[in-house]
Amino acid sequence: MIKTIEQAYQFVKKVKVCTIFSSNKVEHASLWEHVDLPEKQPGEKGWGKKMTAVWTWKNQLPAQYPNEIFYGKINGGFAVLMDMDYMASHHFPRAYKDIQTQDGLAQHIYSKVVTEPWDTTSLRKATMQEVGCTKSQFDTALKNLQVTMNIARLNDPQIERDTWVAFKELYLNIWNQCVNDDI
Secondary structure (H helix, E strand, C coil): CECCHHHHHHHHHHHCEEECCCCCCCCCCEHHHHECCCCCCCCCCCCCHHHHHHHHHHHHHHHHCCCCEEEEEECCCEEEEEEHHHHHHHHHHHHCCCHHHCCHHHHHHHHHHCCCCEEHHHHHHHHHHHHCCCHHHHHHHHHHHHHCCCEEECCCCCCCCCEEEEHHHHCHHHHHHHCCCCC
């Protein structure tokens, strides 16, 4: 059972892919199921030690090990941590979909992210004003851009909010191995 971030790192490396939280809708183990820390106790303020650890580690692991741990989304929109070698050799080639195959809203969001990093809140607000979409439509498009490997979360430990960049910008070597965009 996992009690430290180092043990969480070893767990991700061992299982190759794990969801952040458990779900019977996916075949992967979850970090949540394997963390052995106390859950929030009655009367305790905040999230409790287990939730705090899992939520923090989902950001810290890719920031601390940017060449070894990937944070992303898989089909169904489930957040995962993934061994980088597994992501590059197995997951990316199967999950990647060209941005031109995505809907107009996803393409609009991508056109903003490919130009400069955007945090989720600012990107949502700007997109909703520009195209008149709902929060739900925006959230679905952002999730789909992650699932199709068009965007990735920036792994900068100094940034507190989820901030998005083009996958190609963050993982150019993987992109070049799998995508032929010499058009």
